[in-house]
Amino acid sequence: MKYNQPDSYGHFNQFGGKYVPETLIPAISELEKLYVAEKSNPEFISTLKKLLKHYSGRPTPLYFAERISNDLGFNVFLKREDLNHTGAHKINNALGQILLAKKMGKTRIIAETGAGMHGVATATVSAQFGLKCVIYMGEEDIRRQKLNVFRMNLLGAEVRSVSSGSKTLKDATNEAIRDWVTNVENTYYLIGSVVGPHPYPMMVRDFQSIIGTETKQQFREIKKSTSILPDFVIACVGGGSNAIGMFYPFINDKVKLIGVEAGGHGVNTDKHAATMTKGELGILHGSASFLLQTKDGQIKLPHSISAGLDYPGVGPEHSLLKSINRANYFSVTDDEAVLAFQWLSKKEGILPALESSHALAYLKQKNNGIKPNQNVIICLSGRGDKDVHTIADYLGTEI
Amino acid sequence: MNRISDIFKTKSEKVIPFLTAGYPTLNDTVDMVLSAEKAGADMIEIGMPFSDPLADGPIIQKASQIAIENGVNIKWILETVYKIRTYSEIPIVLMGYINPIIKYGLKKFLTECNSSGVDGLIIPDLPPEEATEFIEKCKINKISPILLVAPNTENKRIKYISHLAGDLIYCVSILGITGSKSSKNNNLEKYLQRVKIYSECPFVVGFGISTRNDVRSINKISDGAVIGSAIINKFNKNESPQETVFNYIKELRGNE
Ligand SMILES: Cc1ncc(COP(=O)(O)O)c(C=O)c1O
Numbered sequence: 001m002k003y004n005q006p007d008s009y010g011h012f013n014q015f016g017g018k019y020v021p022e023t024l025i026p027a028i029s030e031l032e033k034l035y036v037a038e039k040s041n042p043e044f045i046s047t048l049k050k051l052l053k054h055y056s057g058r059p060t061p062l063y064f065a066e067r068i069s070n071d072l073g074f075n076v077f078l079k080r081e082d083l084n085h086t087g088a089h090k091i092n093n094a095l096g097q098i099l100l101a102k103k104m105g106k107t108r109i110i111a112e113t114g115a116g117m118h119g120v121a122t123a124t125v126s127a128q129f130g131l132k133c134v135i136y137m138g139e140e141d142i143r144r145q146k147l148n149v150f151r152m153n154l155l156g157a158e159v160r161s162v163s164s165g166s167k168t169l170k171d172a173t174n175e176a177i178r179d180w181v182t183n184v185e186n187t188y189y190l191i192g193s194v195v196g197p198h199p200y201p202m203m204v205r206d207f208q209s210i211i212g213t214e215t216k217q218q219f220r221e222i223k224k225s226t227s228i229l230p231d232f233v234i235a236c237v238g239g240g241s242n243a244i245g246m247f248y249p250f251i252n253d254k255v256k257l258i259g260v261e262a263g264g265h266g267v268n269t270d271k272h273a274a275t276m277t278k279g280e281l282g283i284l285h286g287s288a289s290f291l292l293q294t295k296d297g298q299i300k301l302p303h304s305i306s307a308g309l310d311y312p313g314v315g316p317e318h319s320l321l322k323s324i325n326r327a328n329y330f331s332v333t334d335d336e337a338v339l340a341f342q343w344l345s346k347k348e349g350i351l352p353a354l355e356s357s358h359a360l361a362y363l364k365q366k367n368n369g370i371k372p373n374q375n376v377i378i379c380l381s382g383r384g385d386k387d388v389h390t391i392a393d394y395l396g397t398e399i
Numbered sequence: 400m401n402r403i404s405d406i407f408k409t410k411s412e413k414v415i416p417f418l419t420a421g422y423p424t425l426n427d428t429v430d431m432v433l434s435a436e437k438a439g440a441d442m443i444e445i446g447m448p449f450s451d452p453l454a455d456g457p458i459i460q461k462a463s464q465i466a467i468e469n470g471v472n473i474k475w476i477l478e479t480v481y482k483i484r485t486y487s488e489i490p491i492v493l494m495g496y497i498n499p500i501i502k503y504g505l506k507k508f509l510t511e512c513n514s515s516g517v518d519g520l521i522i523p524d525l526p527p528e529e530a531t532e533f534i535e536k537c538k539i540n541k542i543s544p545i546l547l548v549a550p551n552t553e554n555k556r557i558k559y560i561s562h563l564a565g566d567l568i569y570c571v572s573i574l575g576i577t578g579s580k581s582s583k584n585n586n587l588e589k590y591l592q593r594v595k596i597y598s599e600c601p602f603v604v605g606f607g608i609s610t611r612n613d614v615r616s617i618n619k620i621s622d623g624a625v626i627g628s629a630i631i632n633k634f635n636k637n638e639s640p641q642e643t644v645f646n647y648i649k650e651l652r653g654n655e
Contacts, residue, residue, distance in 0.1 A: 025526055281501070282502060283501060284498060285453075299498070
């Protein structure tokens with residue numbers, strides 16, 4: 001049977017849905033109606049296509065990474081989302097949503113951000129469209145991603161520091177939702193991943209699917225074949241937007257899909273963000289999905305060296321893909337991710353984001369199931385400039 | 400018939416305090432509820448703390464955090480209600496987010512709500528779209544599902560929500576979170592008039608209520624006023640939380 005998710009209520013089997021206060025129901029209903037109409041509107045499609053091409057610089061290359069392939073004994077191709085304008089895949093989604101916000105007549109944009117890449121993308125499109133922009137960011141993330149905070153300020157956005165809970169992405173999301181409840185009449189909430197209430201997980205997936213769609217075609221061009229498919233596609237999973245964007249166009253194909261989440265200090269410690277490995281079904285930020293929680297159903301504080309993966313939940317569609325065994329999820333530790341960061345930098349001359357480094361680190365793991373000469377595609381979701389302070393701290397180097 | 404439908408049969412001014420379970424300490428909850436009743440409260444809302452309360456402002460967020468640190472969980476809350484039932488027949492409603500309930504087990508939770516003496520439930524992150532099973536199981540257990548409406552809820556939907564709820568609905572007074580200032584303009588009055596016309600059941604109003612005047616004016620159009628963050632704001636070093644609750648409810652009732 002062909003994969004067709006979510007249903008019209010926004011459920012991915014037992015996952016997803018719209019668990020939001022009544023105040024937000026009119027806003028998400030309006031957004032859903034508008035999005036469903038616009039996604040098949042030729043004018044909307046061509047406007048977005050033009051922006052992706054001329055503003056963001058798409059298509060991004062699919063690059064054969066020969067030197068790491070030689071190290072590994074199989075063929076590694078990097079989908080270079082780091083070469084997008086603003087330096088990550090987040091802009092694909094931000095451009096799509098800002099067009100909808102504009103259509104809805106909203107004058108104020110809010111967003112949450114962890115690593116700051118989504119915050120930068122949102123600040124960027126808000127500047128481009130002349131809309132007021134407020135970004136919520138955890139105090140801890142403001143500290144470790146200060147380069148991005150300054151970028152957002154330069155772009156004219158206000159960055160509001162959030163000091164509750166773990167002071168990271170979860171708490172920034174709580175605060176953004178509270179702002180949205182209060183200012184729902186003039187404010188559009190530009191969610192940065194495939195999380196939140198319906199229609200966000202579906203809509204953000206659709207906007208990010210350009211990653212997988214281009215990849216499939218580019219791989220065939222490289223291989224000079226109209227039907228060949230890679231053996232594996234691999235992506236890191238925070239909320240899961242770059243991963244689902246890469247997976248979705250391959251979902252009905254015979255291709256192994258692998259999501260890599262943050263193992264922090266190890267999944268058997270209490271310092272990790274391995275939601276798929278260690279989470280249980282729960283409800284947070286508007287949808288049902290796997291969730292790191294205590295026995296009393298309180299949300300656990302996650303940990304990852306990578307701010308973009310430091311989140312106790314995951315997009316509902318990933319929970320579905322895991323539960324139907326269509327995708328597999330693994331974790332790598334902070335240490336493995338940093339090693340992968342250094343490895344790619346030295347071997348290929350590319351500084352990957354710490355988030356993307358998790359996907360790369362999977363290649364180095366024993367028993368990863370990849371056989372010699374197989375073709376593997378990695379979603380290189382973002383560039384690593386923002387992480388140099390974190391890496392320097394980790395290595396005990398002053399910069 | 401449960402205790403809730405009983406008290407709303409007669410039209411009179413109603414004061415409904417919201418108290419976070421296990422805050423400021425585990426020992427305070429039973430006595431605070433009993434003091435509130437003695438001071439003239441008509442119904443009690445007990446807040447079930449959650450780590451990520453999306454509909455709450457900083458005051459209730461902080462109280463929830465402390466309550467969780469004090470060790471409050473669903474089991475403790477149900478036992479506490481059961482204890483209160485030895486002394487009091489005041490209607491008790493639990494208010495909390497859906498995740499801890501799902502983790503506890505919806506069916507088990509509702510059965511135990513019934514056996515502990517809980518009369519109703521308010522779940523701010525469970526809109527009717529996701530509440531089918533919840534409403535059905537509430538009704539089996541004679542618990543009132545108190546669904547919410549907001550200022551931007553359309554008339555037809557108010558009617559629909561009140562129909563699903565049956566016994567009572569909760570009107571969020573503002574677009575916003577708990578502890579925000581209530582809107583003083585006539586928007587609130589217009590909104591409550593709308594609810595009065597379209598609701599098929601009684602309705603209480605909460606968020607941002609803090610004075611005797613608020614209580615009086617809200618009760619003129621609705622069936623009751625809920626006071627939450629303002630109570631926590633009244634806590635001080637010079638009296639026990641029970642005394643604060645007693646004195647403040649008296650004040651809100653208009654008989655100091
Ligand atoms: C470069 C990069 N990759 C990945 C992520 C994780 O998000 P998602 O799982 O939604 O792709 C982030 C989030 O901040 C990011 O900045």
